[in-house]
Amino acid sequence: MSAKVAVIGDQDTIVGFRLAGIKETYEVGSAEEAAKNLKSLFQRKDINIIVITERIAEQLRKMIDDFEAKKEEVVPIIVEIPDKKGPMRREVTPLQKLVKRAIGIEIILGERGREE
Amino acid sequence: MAELIEGVNPTRMELLKLKERVKLARKGHKLLKEKRDALVMELFDVIEEARGIRGNVERLLREAFEHLIIAESVMGVLTTQEAAMSVEESVGVDFANKNIMGVLVPLIEAQREKKTVIERGYELRETSAKLDEATDKFEDSIEPILKLAEIETSVKLLAEEIEKTKRRVNALEYIVIPRLENTTKYIEMRLDEMERENFFRLKRIKSILAAREVTEAPA
Numbered sequence: 001m002s003a004k005v006a007v008i009g010d011q012d013t014i015v016g017f018r019l020a021g022i023k024e025t026y027e028v029g030s031a032e033e034a035a036k037n038l039k040s041l042f043q044r045k046d047i048n049i050i051v052i053t054e055r056i057a058e059q060l061r062k063m064i065d066d067f068e069a070k071k072e073e074v075v076p077i078i079v080e081i082p083d084k085k086g087p088m089r090r091e092v093t094p095l096q097k098l099v100k101r102a103i104g105i106e107i108i109l110g111e112r113g114r115e116e
Numbered sequence: 117m118a119e120l121i122e123g124v125n126p127t128r129m130e131l132l133k134l135k136e137r138v139k140l141a142r143k144g145h146k147l148l149k150e151k152r153d154a155l156v157m158e159l160f161d162v163i164e165e166a167r168g169i170r171g172n173v174e175r176l177l178r179e180a181f182e183h184l185i186i187a188e189s190v191m192g193v194l195t196t197q198e199a200a201m202s203v204e205e206s207v208g209v210d211f212a213n214k215n216i217m218g219v220l221v222p223l224i225e226a227q228r229e230k231k232t233v234i235e236r237g238y239e240l241r242e243t244s245a246k247l248d249e250a251t252d253k254f255e256d257s258i259e260p261i262l263k264l265a266e267i268e269t270s271v272k273l274l275a276e277e278i279e280k281t282k283r284r285v286n287a288l289e290y291i292v293i294p295r296l297e298n299t300t301k302y303i304e305m306r307l308d309e310m311e312r313e314n315f316f317r318l319k320r321i322k323s324i325l326a327a328r329e330v331t332e333a334p335a
Contacts, residue, residue, distance in 0.1 A: 002208040020254035021206035084181040102275035
């Protein structure tokens with residue numbers, strides 16, 4: 001089964017992914033707008049991957065966490081990507097927190113040679 | 117800490133049953149521990165794979181945005197948006213599952229026809245070559261983004277499974293097994309005690325009977 005990818009982001013992100021051939025794009029200006037769009041995307045069965053910019057995801061962290069905890073299937077998968085201002089510097093990503101809780105050591109995903 | 121199981125009768129039957137349960141619990145504990153260790157190994161493998169993918173996505177997107185911003189400044193934001201609107205939908209994903217120690221992790225495959233510049237659908241006469249480059253970069257970044265989705269989901273699922281397994285291992289190790297062992301011990305001691313009581317009772321009766329015989333014999 002082939003499924004679709006959706007993008008939620010600021011104007012430039014949307015333009016970029018539209019150029020690359022993704023039609024399900026939602027340009028959002030505010031956190032409320034993003035929340036509304038995200039909620040409707042959660043209902044859609046044909047969308048399996050939701051790409052969202054980190055800055056917007058950070059504002060909706062609670063909603064995303066709740067959804068991730070509740071969903072029974074693997075999909076839709078939410079992927080966070082940097083926007084045009086570049087990647088956000090965060091102390092710990094949600095994923096790192098999870099890994100740390102699971103195996104008790106901290107692992108830095110991403111750059112090489114920085115793990116502890 | 118390790119208490120007894122409530123309401124067990126100190127009988128031999130009960131003791132045999134408990135011994136079976138201890139054996140089973142130990143076996144389960146061993147298996148779960150092995151599962152946990154194997155999962156941790158798998159997690160490390162996936163993390164090893166993930167290393168660099170996020171960095172790669174970040175780098176690709178940075179380049180893509182640079183090109184896009186230049187394209188916007190050359191052609192104007194409106195023309196760029198217009199061009200973006202006229203691109204046909206061409207990205208889909210295929211899902212498959214991979215089984216890692218009973219954890220189903222997704223395998224995501226991007227379905228994407230590689231299009232030439234002409235096939236993209238926007239008007240070439242009105243757009244700058246910078247737009248083509250930006251589009252190239254964004255197209256290139258889609259696959260790594262999907263890969264990122266796959267890997268991060270795998271890490272998440274594995275980590276959750278490890279946590280669950282860890283909790284079970286600990287529950288068996290620190291609660292279930294000690295409790296079963298304590299109860300077996302209690303029953304064993306109780307049975308021994310009953311045996312001693314019985315032994316003493318027999319001795320006592322024997323001596324009473326012997327005494328009675330002595331007093332009754334002369335008569």
